Structures are given as structure tokens and as C-alpha cells.
Amino acid sequence: MPFPLxxxxxxxxxxxxxxxxxxxVVSGPxxxxxxxxxxxxxxxxAVAWPDARxxxxxxxxxxxxxxxxxxxxxxxxxxxxxxxVGRGDSGRVFVFYLSAANEGDLWAVALDPENGEWRRSTxxxxxxxxxxxxxxVDWDTNYxxxxxxxxxxxxxxxxxxxxxxxxxxxxxxTQDWWNCWDPCLAHTAGSTVHAVWRDAExxxxxxxxxxxHYGAAANWGQLHSVGTGTGRSFGPVxxxxxxxxxxxxxxxxxxxxxxxxxSMTDIEFAFSTDGGWSWQTGLTxxxxxxxxxxxxxxxxxxxxxxxxCYYYGGKGPNEPxxxxxxxxxxxxxxxxxxxxxxxxxxxxxRADGCRPRVVQLPGAVPHGPGFLFSxxxxxxxxxxxxxxGKPDTASRPAIAxxxxxxxxxxxxxxxxxxxxxxxxxxxxxxxxxVRVVRDGRWDGRDERGRRVPAGAYLLRCGRAQGRVxxxx
Numbered sequence: 001m002p003f004p005l006x007x008x009x010x011x012x013x014x015x016x017x018x019x020x021x022x023x024x025v026v027s028g029p030x031x032x033x034x035x036x037x038x039x040x041x042x043x044x045x046a047v048a049w050p051d052a053r054x055x056x057x058x059x060x061x062x063x064x065x066x067x068x069x070x071x072x073x074x075x076x077x078x079x080x081x082x083x084x085v086g087r088g089d090s091g092r093v094f095v096f097y098l099s100a101a102n103e104g105d106l107w108a109v110a111l112d113p114e115n116g117e118w119r120r121s122t123x124x125x126x127x128x129x130x131x132x133x134x135x136x137v138d139w140d141t142n143y144x145x146x147x148x149x150x151x152x153x154x155x156x157x158x159x160x161x162x163x164x165x166x167x168x169x170x171x172x173x174t175q176d177w178w179n180c181w182d183p184c185l186a187h188t189a190g191s192t193v194h195a196v197w198r199d200a201e202x203x204x205x206x207x208x209x210x211x212x213h214y215g216a217a218a219n220w221g222q223l224h225s226v227g228t229g230t231g232r233s234f235g236p237v238x239x240x241x242x243x244x245x246x247x248x249x250x251x252x253x254x255x256x257x258x259x260x261x262x263s264m265t266d267i268e269f270a271f272s273t274d275g276g277w278s279w280q281t282g283l284t285x286x287x288x289x290x291x292x293x294x295x296x297x298x299x300x301x302x303x304x305x306x307x308x309c310y311y312y313g314g315k316g317p318n319e320p321x322x323x324x325x326x327x328x329x330x331x332x333x334x335x336x337x338x339x340x341x342x343x344x345x346x347x348x349x350r351a352d353g354c355r356p357r358v359v360q361l362p363g364a365v366p367h368g369p370g371f372l373f374s375x376x377x378x379x380x381x382x383x384x385x386x387x388x389g390k391p392d393t394a395s396r397p398a399i400a401x402x403x404x405x406x407x408x409x410x411x412x413x414x415x416x417x418x419x420x421x422x423x424x425x426x427x428x429x430x431x432x433x434v435r436v437v438r439d440g441r442w443d444g445r446d447e448r449g450r451r452v453p454a455g456a457y458l459l460r461c462g463r464a465q466g467r468v469x470x471x472x
Contacts, residue, residue: 124171
């Protein structure tokens, strides 16, 4: 299993990394979109258009180019779209969408990734209002699908959880929850389903619970308040590191909170290092002079790194708004790297259905995420990634190592244009993170102090790259 990514992005904050270079996935006015990646690194994007059609696109080169796989006619405009990718026998791309019909009908489309053939099934259709929903897919061997949807027009029994055990063809009777707004679900390793939501009565508290029996009824655990309650909170997101046993995995919850003293909106987070049983709450990314909101988060497959993205800037029409990216790790779950701008400053801040998305790119070397966002309008869907997509042909400064080769146990000095490097990320030949060096000197050991095997190792410091060889 690859070693966690740790604080890689702390060394990527230099100008030129990210810097908003985005490639258009689609152009024109859009209503909403969703995105996901499969284990092979294919990126899937579903776009809802104002003429009540749903388009599904794919990229097999980590966002470098896009092809349209299917068009699905809808009965009305889709206000929200979410995408998950099935594993194993399911072998489908699942697109969930919330139509405007009947004050919100929830549908699921199962798409064959090879030929684009699709079938549609109902998740919840009828007179009850649905304003928001969240979905998750089982990463274990059951291949279940999970859905939590909410009526945000009232308090009381507003949340409804359901699951499908036959690849979306049918859905179980709902499990009803009290005062659930802004729902989010996550499933990573093991049998645990995680859920968070905003309390409908107060609008300030963020609640978390989990189910270690694949979402089965009457198996939800203790309810935890993981928000500070100091201001109006919204948009919670929950993720679990992809590590086992799951009761020792790290779980993060991120959310936006409005500050009464400054009228600003900031991202706060909480984390648990025992699978969700106990929590450290009230943490912030850092102080800022702009609003932060609409966060998204994904964990690396087979590892313990977490990537988050969120809006930063102004929330009014045509105000400068960009997408920022940070990275963290379960080895130090309360620490996140410096922010990196991964979009231009023309992002659409007002459309919840077009919130920024982060997706993992398992085929990228080194491993890194990609980001999708929409511009003022909302107009189009754009993709950006510091690691994936088409290669950047701009010249990059080289990291020099002296001596090179060197023997593990001794030290190699790392410098760019004879200036010592500060933080340098070290990767093996497969792109797996090995260590973050903080003083420009590497002794040929990994983060756990073990000597690394002989071979070539890749170096990155900002835009600078290099290679050193560890000899026998």
C-alpha cells in the first residue's frame, strides 16, 4: 500500500503550480454537473443542460481530452447531479439527478461504460419535496449503492436514507431521520457508511453518525455534534481514509461556517482517528481575508491522503472567485498544506449544483487530484490539474542532488540553481510518495526512518523537478 502523501502541497504553493490553467470539458450555459473517477483513472463527468438533457462524458488521459458517451433526455431540468462508479460485478457508471418535477424527483441512471447504453430507475418520486441529496458507492465486495435525501422546506422527519443491493434497479424502504439538511455520505474501506448533515432546527450544528453494517436499518451508531455551533453552518462533507481496520481509520468532516463577528464565511473541520467514535472539533484551515465555502473532499485510493477544494473570494455575481486546493494525511489529520489556486478567478459562486469538485487521478505520476468547476453564468465545465492532463511543456528548473548517486544512510544535498531547497517531495519510480524533506538534505530513508531500496527516486519542489539514484 502506498505511503501517505503527507504534506506534499506545502511545497507546491509556488507560482505556476495550478495557476488556474483549465481546459474546457463542455462550453455553454449549464444547470449542474457531477464527477467521479474509476480505479483505472478514467474521469467521468455528467452535465445537466437547461434544455432538460443529461450528457455523460469521459476522459481516459486524466483530463487531457474528453469524449461524449451518452445523452439522456430528462422530464425537467436537473438541479443537482452526482456521479459514482461501481466496482466488480456492477461495472456501471451511476448518475443520480434531482429533477425539478414535483418539487424534486430523484432518479438514477446506470450507464454501461463501454457502449453508453443506459437504464433509468426511480429512487424517490412523488409529492414529498426533495431539495438536496447525497450518494455513495460501496468500495467493499457487496457493491451496494447508498442515498440520503432531504426536504429542506421544514423541520421534523426531513431526511431519508435508502440503499440498493441490486446495482440501482430497486431501493429499500427509507430510514427516516430528524432535522436533516445538507446531507453527505461516504463509504471507503470496510463495511462502514458515514453520514453528516446540518441540523435543520438550529442551522448551526453539524451532526455525524455511522453504520458498520453496510447501512442496514437499526444499526446506526451514536450521534455526534462535530461543529462548533458558533455561526450558521452549511455544506458538510465527510470522508474516511482508505485504510484498514476501519475502526482505526481517520474520518474528516469539513463544512462552511458564517462568522458573526466578521460577516465572513470560513471552512472549519473536525477529525476522528478511531473510525468516528471520538472527535476533535473546531479546527480551521487558516485565517484568510476572503470567504471560503462549498468544500469538496476525496481520499486517495489505497492510502491515507485527503484532498480538498473549495471556493475562495467573493460570493456576489461576477466577483473574483477561485478554487483552492489543500492536502492532508491521517498521519497528522489536523494539519493541511498551504492553499494552491487551481482555477482562474471567474468561477460561478452562486450555483450549488455547480460547486467545485475534486477527483482522484490514480494514473498520474506523482499521484494527484484533478478539479472541475464552472465559470460565471454558470457557463461550461472546466478541468484543471497540477499533475494530470496534457503534459506541461514549459521549462522547469532542475533539482540537483550532490552526491548523485549516493548510498542510503548518507545525505544528499538538494538545490535549485545552487540555492538549497526547503521542502522537497520524494517519490519512487512508480510515483508513490516516499518522504517530504524539510531541510534540503535527504538521508535515503522514508517517513518511518527505514532505508529505501536502491534505485531512482523523483524529486519535486514547487515547479522544480529532479532525480537522484540510491546505490547499494
